[in-house]
Amino acid sequence: MINATIARITARGLFGRRRFLLLLPLPLLLVGLAVLARALGAPPAAVAKFVIVNLGFAAVLPVISLIVGTGVLGSEIDDGTLVHVLAKPLPRREIIVSKLAVAVVATAVTVGVPMFVGGLVAGSARLGIGLAVGCVVGAFAYSGLFLALSLLTRRPVLLGLLYVLLWEGLLGKLLGGTRVLSIQQYVTALAARVGDTDLFAGQVSVSVSVVMAIVFTVGGTLLAIDRLRSFSVAGETS
Amino acid sequence: MxxxxxxxxxxxxxxxxxxxxxxxxxxxxxxxxxxxxxxxxxxxxxxxxxxxxxxxxxxxxxxxxxxxxxxxxxxxxxxxxxxxxxxxxxxxxxxxxxxxxxxxxxxxxxxxxxxxxxxxxxxxxxxxxxxxxxxxxxxxxxxxxxxxxxxxxxxxxxxxxxxxxxxxxxxxxxxxxxxxxxxxxxxxxxxxxxxxxxxxxxxxxxxxxxxxxxxxxxxxxxxxxxxxxxxLMTNRPHVFTVSSSDDRALAVALMGQPSVTGVELDAGGLTVRAGDYGTFTRALPKIARGAGIRLRRVLPADESLESVFSYLVES
The missing domain is CATH 3.40.50.300 (P-loop containing nucleotide triphosphate hydrolases)
Structure with a gap:
C-alpha cells in the first residue's frame, strides 16, 4: 500500500523545502515555555492549560499539520511535479496513502516529541505519553483533512487556516455544536484519557473522539484518492 | 472549415x-x-x-x-x-x-x-x-x-x-x-x-x-x-518556379491552359500559379514539348510547412 519510492521523494521534497524550517521554532517554543514556566514556579495545571492545550493542541499541532499536510501534495500540484508521479501505472490510493504516511510521521515526530517533553515537565511520563498519543491521532486526522483539501481547492493553506482559526478556535469556543467537528477536541479528550490527568479535559467524549478521528482520517483519504483519480492538468499553454 | x-x-x-x-x-x-x-x-x-x-x-x-x-x-x-x-x-x-x-x-x-x-x-x-x-x-x-x-x-x-x-x-x-x-x-x-x-x-x-x-x-x-x-487543397493556388530555354514563349503557352491562373515573368524565370496541382504538373511537359521549349527547372515554390499552415489558418 505504501510506495517506498513515492514516500522517499515526498519526504525529500518536504524536508528540502524552506518552509519546513518554519516547523522548528514552534516545537522549540513549546518546550522552552514549559520549562521556563515550571522553573518560575508555575503550577502544573497552568502549564497544562496555557502551554499544552492553548499553545500545543490549539496552535502547534494544527499549524504544523497544515504545513506538512499541504506540503506533501499541494506543493507538487503547484509546481507541476505531481504529473511525473501520476503518469505512472500506479493505483491512486498508493500515491495518497504514501503521502499520508509521510505527513503523519513528520507531524507526529515534530509535534509529538516536544509535547511528550512538555508533559514530562508539566506532570509525569504518563501525561507525556498521553500527549504524544493525542498528537499521533491528531496527525492522522489533520493530515487526512489537509491532504483532501489540497485536491479540493487551489488554496488549501487558506482554507486549512480558516478551519483551524475560525472553526476550531473561534466557533469552538462560542458554539458547543461545532466541537463535534473539531479535531482539536478529539486530540484533547484522547490525550486526557490516555494521560490519566484532570489537568485538562476535552469537550467531547472519548468514544466520539475516536470515531470522528477515524472519520476525518479515512474520509479525507478516500476523498483525496477519488479526487486524484480525476486530477486534471489545466490550461492551454501553447 | x-x-x-x-x-x-x-x-x-x-x-x-x-x-x-x-x-x-x-x-x-x-x-x-x-x-x-x-x-x-x-x-x-x-x-x-x-x-x-x-x-x-x-x-x-x-x-x-x-x-x-x-x-x-x-x-x-x-x-x-x-x-x-x-x-x-x-x-x-x-x-x-x-x-x-x-x-x-x-x-x-x-x-x-x-x-x-x-x-x-x-x-x-x-x-x-x-x-x-x-x-x-x-x-x-x-x-x-x-x-x-x-x-x-x-x-x-x-x-x-x-x-x-x-x-x-x-x-x-x-x-x-x-x-x-x-x-x-x-x-x-x-x-x-x-x-x-x-x-x-x-x-x-x-x-x-x-x-x-x-x-x-x-x-x-x-x-x-x-x-x-x-x-489536395485544390481550392488554393499552387505556385511553381519554372526556368526554361524560352521563358517568354512558355509564359504565353501556359496562359492558354485552364489549370494556370497566373504567370509572372522576371529575371529568374517564371512564377506560375496553378489552380490544380495534378493537372498542371501533367500538362506542363506536354506544353513545353509542343512549343519546342526545354524545361530546365520546375520547383514547387510553396511546399514548405509554413505555407501549408498559413493556408489552413486563413481558410
Whole structure:
C-alpha cells in the first residue's frame, strides 16, 4: 500500500523545502515555555492549560499539520511535479496513502516529541505519553483533512487556516455544536484519557473522539484518492 | 472549415485513437469534434497558439476528461485509467522536475514507479539515449533548460513505451541537442513506436515528421503527409518556379491552359500559379514539348510547412 519510492521523494521534497524550517521554532517554543514556566514556579495545571492545550493542541499541532499536510501534495500540484508521479501505472490510493504516511510521521515526530517533553515537565511520563498519543491521532486526522483539501481547492493553506482559526478556535469556543467537528477536541479528550490527568479535559467524549478521528482520517483519504483519480492538468499553454 | 486528409488506407489498429473528441470550458470550446488515429511513426501536432494542441495532448495523456467523445490508447480509455501509462510516455510542456533529485535518481525513480524488473538497467539505457550520463549525478536544479528537458524525456522513455507524447519537446535545446532529439524520435518511429509531438516551430515539424495533424481553432484542419495535404487543397493556388530555354514563349503557352491562373515573368524565370496541382504538373511537359521549349527547372515554390499552415489558418 505504501510506495517506498513515492514516500522517499515526498519526504525529500518536504524536508528540502524552506518552509519546513518554519516547523522548528514552534516545537522549540513549546518546550522552552514549559520549562521556563515550571522553573518560575508555575503550577502544573497552568502549564497544562496555557502551554499544552492553548499553545500545543490549539496552535502547534494544527499549524504544523497544515504545513506538512499541504506540503506533501499541494506543493507538487503547484509546481507541476505531481504529473511525473501520476503518469505512472500506479493505483491512486498508493500515491495518497504514501503521502499520508509521510505527513503523519513528520507531524507526529515534530509535534509529538516536544509535547511528550512538555508533559514530562508539566506532570509525569504518563501525561507525556498521553500527549504524544493525542498528537499521533491528531496527525492522522489533520493530515487526512489537509491532504483532501489540497485536491479540493487551489488554496488549501487558506482554507486549512480558516478551519483551524475560525472553526476550531473561534466557533469552538462560542458554539458547543461545532466541537463535534473539531479535531482539536478529539486530540484533547484522547490525550486526557490516555494521560490519566484532570489537568485538562476535552469537550467531547472519548468514544466520539475516536470515531470522528477515524472519520476525518479515512474520509479525507478516500476523498483525496477519488479526487486524484480525476486530477486534471489545466490550461492551454501553447 | 473542412478537414483535409491524406492518409493511406491501413488495416493497422491505431495506437492512439480519438473519436469525435470535444472539450469545452464553460462556453469556450477548446477542442471541437476531433477524430484522429495515430499509428506507428512520428507525427507532428501543429497549430497556432491557443489552437487546442495542449488540451488535445492532455486528453491523450489522461490528464483531462473529454467533454464528449472517446480518447483511446492501445484500445483503452485514458481518462481515470492509470494502467495506460504502461504503454504511454509523456513529456509535458511544463518544465517542472524534482530539482532536489539528481538526474539519475529522477530517471531511476521513474523506472521503479513503473515497476520494471531491472530499474537500474532501464534508467541507464534511458539516460544514455538522451546523452545525459556525464551530468547524471548532479542535482537537476543545477541543469540547464535543455538538460532538464532531456531528463524528462529519459524519464518518459524509461519503460520503452509504445506511445510517446511530447509537448514542445525541443524547447530550450541547443541545435546539437535538437538534432539528437530529432534522431531519437525518428529512431523510435522507425522502431514501430507511435510518437506525437507538438511544436510551434514549423521547421522542426518539417524536419522530424512528414506527417502532421493540424489543429486550427480547436478543430482538426488537416491530417496526413503535409506535402499531400498541400496538393489536395485544390481550392488554393499552387505556385511553381519554372526556368526554361524560352521563358517568354512558355509564359504565353501556359496562359492558354485552364489549370494556370497566373504567370509572372522576371529575371529568374517564371512564377506560375496553378489552380490544380495534378493537372498542371501533367500538362506542363506536354506544353513545353509542343512549343519546342526545354524545361530546365520546375520547383514547387510553396511546399514548405509554413505555407501549408498559413493556408489552413486563413481558410
Amino acid at each position: 473542412s478537414t483535409v486528409t491524406a492518409d493511406s488506407a491501413t488495416a493497422v489498429a491505431p495506437a492512439v485513437d480519438l473519436r469525435g473528441v470535444s472539450r469545452w470550458y464553460g462556453n469556450v470550446v477548446a477542442v471541437n469534434d476531433v477524430t484522429m488515429a495515430l499509428t506507428a511513426g512520428v507525427t507532428g501536432l501543429l497549430g497556432p497558439n491557443g489552437a487546442g494542441k495542449t488540451t488535445l495532448l492532455h486528453m491523450m495523456a489522461g490528464f483531462l476528461a473529454p467533454s464528449r467523445g472517446e480518447v483511446l490508447v492501445g484500445g483503452a480509455p485514458t481518462w481515470r485509467n492509470p494502467s495506460v501509462y504502461r504503454q504511454l510516455g509523456l513529456v509535458s510542456e511544463r518544465e517542472a522536475v524534482h530539482g532536489f533529485l539528481t538526474g539519475w535518481e529522477f530517471v531511476l525513480a521513474s523506472a521503479k514507479l513503473h515497476r520494471l524488473p531491472q530499474p537500474e538497467a532501464a534508467a541507464r539505457r534511458a539516460i544514455d539515449l538522451v546523452e545525459l550520463a556525464d551530468a547524471q549525478d548532479r542535482r537537476i536544479s543545477t541543469y540547464s533548460k535543455g538538460m532538464r528537458q532531456r531528463t524528462r524525456v529519459a524519464a518518459a522513455l524509461v519503460h520503452d513505451p509504445q506511445v510517446l507524447l511530447l509537448d514542445e519537446p525541443f524547447n530550450g535545446m541547443d541545435p546539437r541537442q535538437r538534432m539528437h532529439m530529432m534522431e531519437l524520435l525518428h529512431g523510435m518511429g522507425e522502431a514501430g513506436r507511435t510518437v506525437l509531438f507538438s511544436s510551434h516551430i514549423l521547421e522542426e515539424v518539417e524536419q522530424v515528421s512528414g506527417t502532421v495533424q493540424v489543429i486550427v481553432a480547436g478543430r482538426l484542419a488537416a491530417s496526413g503527409d503535409y506535402r499531400h495535404i498541400r496538393r
